[in-house]
Amino acid sequence: MELQFLGCGSAFNPLLGNTSSYIEIGRHLYLIDAGESVFYKLFKEEILKRNEEITIFITHMHGDHIGSLASIISYCYFVLRKKVSVVYPKDDLWKLLNLMGIASSIYDRLECYAFKNDEIKMRAISVKHADDISCYGYIMEWEGKKIYYSGDSYEIPQDIYKDFMAGNIDRIYQDTTEFKTSHLSHLPLEELEKCIPVNLRNKVFCIHFTTDFANKLKEKGFQYVKV
């Protein structure tokens, strides 16, 4: 199964839904991020209902990435009788959930950089997004595929870039912004153009849009996620 998307917008474009993606393998849902619009989409499409196991990977704690996490956890526990696992490398998230009335007993905290089972391998990579918040991308491996998912980040980490150029990473999903501003938090398209050669751009999928620049991306040979 390919990575599916529930939304491809940034925090300031709720019409596109918050950027969040998932894979279902067997009846196990692997979800990346749970922004404000995500619970609504999961509920509407009965994705939580139809899966037996639910594992949620969080890239960082901005509202458009964790805004509905608390509701997802409590809905799964109290209504569906399912205990969600949440993967995040630091303990800040548990503290926040605790302040939001989500007891540690109703979900499983997996405070780690690496997650692995028979179906999937995920590894968190520290990325640069904002000075005051930690952010992680994820290397994901399943069904013989290996992809890099940037989370929110204004650069592609050097090791990831080298691996991609060497053909060891099949695909990149990259947070991309149309314009460059003095305050970097997402990767400007012009920077992406500088580092990705034209012949490899069909392996780079842009995500997390504030503006609609699909035509520009198409012209330059990049892929983009549409929901």
Ligand SMILES: [Zn+2]
């Ligand atoms: Zn962010």
